[in-house]
Amino acid sequence: xxxxxxxxxxxxxxxxxxxxxxxxxxxxxxxxxxxxxxxxxxxxxxxxxxxxxxxxxxxxxxxxxxxxxxxxxxxxxxxxxxxxxxxxxxxxxxxxxxxxxxxxxxxxxxxxxxxxxxxxxxxxxxxxxxxxxxxxxxxxxxxxxxxxxxxxxxxxxxxxxxxxxxxxxxxxxxxxxxxxxxxxxxxxxxxxxxxxxxxxxxxxxxxxxxxxxxxxxxxxxxxxxxxxxxxxxxxxxxxxxxxxxxxxxxxxxxxxxxxxxxxxxxxxxxxxxxxxxxxxxxxxxxxxxxxxxxxxxxxxxxxxxxxxxxxxxxxxxxxxxxxxxxxxxxxxxxxxxxxxxxxxxxxxxxxxxxxxxxxxxxxxxxxxxxxxxxxxxxxxxxxxxxxxxxxxxxxxxxxxxxxxxxxxxxxxxxxxxxxxxxxxxxxxxxxxxxxxxxxxxxxxxxxxxxxxxxxxxxxxxxxxxxxxxxxxxxxxxxxxxxxxxxxxxxxxxxxxxxxxxxxxxxxxxxxxxxxxxxxxxxxxxxxxxxxxxxxxxxxxxxxxxxxxxxxxxxxxxxxxxxxxxxxxxxxxxxxxxxxxxxxxxxxxxxxxxxxxxxxxxxxxxxxxxxxxxxxxxxxxxx
Numbered sequence: 001x002x003x004x005x006x007x008x009x010x011x012x013x014x015x016x017x018x019x020x021x022x023x024x025x026x027x028x029x030x031x032x033x034x035x036x037x038x039x040x041x042x043x044x045x046x047x048x049x050x051x052x053x054x055x056x057x058x059x060x061x062x063x064x065x066x067x068x069x070x071x072x073x074x075x076x077x078x079x080x081x082x083x084x085x086x087x088x089x090x091x092x093x094x095x096x097x098x099x100x101x102x103x104x105x106x107x108x109x110x111x112x113x114x115x116x117x118x119x120x121x122x123x124x125x126x127x128x129x130x131x132x133x134x135x136x137x138x139x140x141x142x143x144x145x146x147x148x149x150x151x152x153x154x155x156x157x158x159x160x161x162x163x164x165x166x167x168x169x170x171x172x173x174x175x176x177x178x179x180x181x182x183x184x185x186x187x188x189x190x191x192x193x194x195x196x197x198x199x200x201x202x203x204x205x206x207x208x209x210x211x212x213x214x215x216x217x218x219x220x221x222x223x224x225x226x227x228x229x230x231x232x233x234x235x236x237x238x239x240x241x242x243x244x245x246x247x248x249x250x251x252x253x254x255x256x257x258x259x260x261x262x263x264x265x266x267x268x269x270x271x272x273x274x275x276x277x278x279x280x281x282x283x284x285x286x287x288x289x290x291x292x293x294x295x296x297x298x299x300x301x302x303x304x305x306x307x308x309x310x311x312x313x314x315x316x317x318x319x320x321x322x323x324x325x326x327x328x329x330x331x332x333x334x335x336x337x338x339x340x341x342x343x344x345x346x347x348x349x350x351x352x353x354x355x356x357x358x359x360x361x362x363x364x365x366x367x368x369x370x371x372x373x374x375x376x377x378x379x380x381x382x383x384x385x386x387x388x389x390x391x392x393x394x395x396x397x398x399x400x401x402x403x404x405x406x407x408x409x410x411x412x413x414x415x416x417x418x419x420x421x422x423x424x425x426x427x428x429x430x431x432x433x434x435x436x437x438x439x440x441x442x443x444x445x446x447x448x449x450x451x452x453x454x455x456x457x458x459x460x461x462x463x464x465x466x467x468x469x470x471x472x473x474x475x476x477x478x479x480x481x482x483x484x485x486x487x488x489x490x491x492x493x494x495x496x497x498x499x500x501x502x503x504x505x506x507x508x509x510x511x512x513x514x515x516x517x518x519x520x521x522x523x524x525x526x527x528x529x530x531x532x533x534x535x536x537x538x539x540x541x542x543x544x545x546x547x548x549x550x551x552x553x554x555x556x557x558x559x560x561x562x563x564x565x566x567x568x569x570x571x572x573x574x575x576x577x578x579x580x581x582x583x584x585x586x587x588x589x590x591x592x593x594x595x596x597x598x599x600x601x602x603x604x605x606x607x608x609x610x611x612x613x614x615x616x617x618x619x620x621x622x
Contacts, residue, residue: 002061003027003048003496004073005159006126007168008135010213015044015168023159023167024048029337030075030160030496038062038071043128043135044168047073050499052363053081053260058097065109066093069131072105075160076123076145077503079255084118108136116208116221120255120509124203126158134212141222142369142507143192143205143484146492150200156211161493162200163339173199174620178583179450181613185442186435186453188343188609189486196340196616205484222509225476227516228465234519241522242536245514249536252508253279253365261362264289266353266502267317269305271376271530271537271546272367276505278313278540280365287316291357291364293349294321297556308545320356324564327352327555337497341616343434343609344486345557350494358498368491369506372478373515374533375523379478380471383428384524387470390424413437421454424470425461428477429454434605441592441610446583456481469520476516558604561611562597569593569611578614580621 005023007015017039024035024046031048038045047061063072078084081100084107093106100121107115108127113136122144127136135156139147149158150165150172159165166172180194192202203209206222233241253276257263265277267290280288290310294303303319310317327348334347357364371377389397397419405416414436421427430436433453457477464473488504495502505511518532525531537546561569572578573593579586589610596603 002050002075003030003160004046004075004124004126005157005164005168006043006045006073007157008044008128008155008211009042010133010154010156010211012042015039015042017044019168019170020044020046023164026164026167027160029499032499034060036061038064038073038128041130041133043071043130045071045073045126045128050362050501051261052077052501053258054097054099055260056097059099059101061101063099063101063105065105067109069129070105070109071128071130072101072108072125074101074104074123074125076121076125076140077256077501078104078119078121078123079258079508080118080120087118113208113221122503122507124160132212134210136208136210137203138208138221139203139205141206141224141509142479142488142512144488144492144504144507146489147203148195148200149203149209151211151216154213156216161339162195162197165200173197175199176581178446181583182442182446182450183453183456184341184343184613185606185609186433187481187486188434188605189482189489190340191456191481191485202485224479224512224516225460225463226465227513228467229472229519230517231467231519233517234521238532238535241518241532242539245532245536246539248508248510248514249275249505250279250283252505252511254283255508256365256503256505257283259363262289262360263363263365264291264357264361265365266290266357266367267292267306267310267315268367269302269307269309269545270367271534272370272506274309274313274367274541274546275370275533275537276365276367277309277315278537279505281313281315282540287314289357289360290315290317291353291360292317292319293353293356294319295327295349295555296321296323297559300556305545305548309541312541312545318356318360320352322349322352324556324560328560328564333497335615335619337493341609341613342490342493343605343612344490345555345608347490347494348555350490351497354495354498354500354502358500361500363501363503364495366491366502366504367506368487368502368504369483369512370530370533372475372483373506373512374518374530375471375475375520376530376533377478378529379428379431380474380524381527381529382431383424383471383474384469384520386418386427386431387424389419390427390470423458423461425458425473425477426454428470428474429457432457432474432478432482434609436606438588438592438603438606441585441588441606443583443585471524472520475523557608558596558602561593561604561607562599566597569607572611572614572618575618577621578618580617582613582617584610584613 033051034049078100081103124145124147148162177198192204209218292306295301401419418427522532
């Protein structure tokens, strides 16, 4: 896990070494162990290293291929690099060390783009072709590792985070993308290829780009969207399916336990993290180091469940109890590291558990991806019900919407609004949206000139198999956007703020493709979410420990905004300076804040997103 940054001038003009050094210095939290540079012939590359494999100088970057043609900088891990190295042994390569980076650059030299189909890993990497004066960049299949870039006719720049691009491109416009702002205020995150800045883009997951002096080309290299559920699996024996899933996840966990530095795991006590720890523990002779954060607010505290799991699995467990003020003390770290507006308040406990874990390990296993792959979120149960209504004639659905809308409860009014949407994808976007019926906070001009989250989801869903159930459609939309641009970014930024590498075994290619072939009856069954994964967890931990309501890794933002953060929030929404350059209606925002404070309606998701945008704007303009 590392930080990468670079600039290529296709005119051949030299890259400013000091600017490159300054950019690398601001990424050293991602790689505190070493800094390396390459700066020749208009190509300037920098790498900050968090040493995981081959801790010697032989693993340093930027790394040059044995034929001296290719220069590589790489952020992430290639889990099957030892197998790939065996395939390359017949190429007469003079190997220098045992790092996955060396396998990556030699694999590119041997196979070119075909390398991407062979890799199992999380990655964002760049390879400069010294002969053809061409840059190649790629991002992993699910977007675990970030990749931001700026390009124009004669230049290309990239970084693990957006702010370094302003260092290596002095004068680069910091004008905001109105499309990004709209999507952020509807979803709570900024979907790729957008970034908050108009002139900076994100390379989407499972895509690569090639650029030379003739221009830039971007292409998808792997596509899960069209994988069909295997209907024959509906009647398969449950134990056989569990055996297959157990084998796949055990191998994935094993692959992600490869490390030359201490390794542990986040443990919330939920199904995903518990299963990952159980699969780690069965492969080790010593106790797994596990980490969790407890809160003094009972409804958000999962430490008791995590402790019960740790005791049953005999892990070496570390738990840190925090109060509200201690969690809020992380606000400066949050604002410094999340250098785009970021809504997900679970970033605070994720930063806290990363800080705790870093005291003991350098790599931590997570359960990220289990909900999207196997049907964990309550939204999928809602989508399942909505799917029934969308199987009815439009007139019948409209009649139902009218009847439901007359029920004097807010949730029924939202259901009524969802049923008015043209299709199930748009209805799912409405259910996932944090804006719901508060569109008036954004200026009308922006609403007319930009695309909505509904538009985005609808366009993607048109490419899905027709056989998908509406809840499966929702899971795939979450895999494309919510998982990628919210949850995985949250984990990456929070862990790297403390120089900790996080790994997600659920997101191996084999696990993803297997889960997408699994029919919906094995995911949502008789009102039970994540059915098959839950049954697998029972093989390792008793039902009495596992069977409890899903909470998620949240914090009491709704209460904070009425109490501990009320004065801070009021200052933000009342200061017109914070709204400069933003397409927001300040009066509507004030009314939204007062509505939340009154307790009449809990609107903290949208309110928190607005406050994060205002805080970002205030910091960006100073």
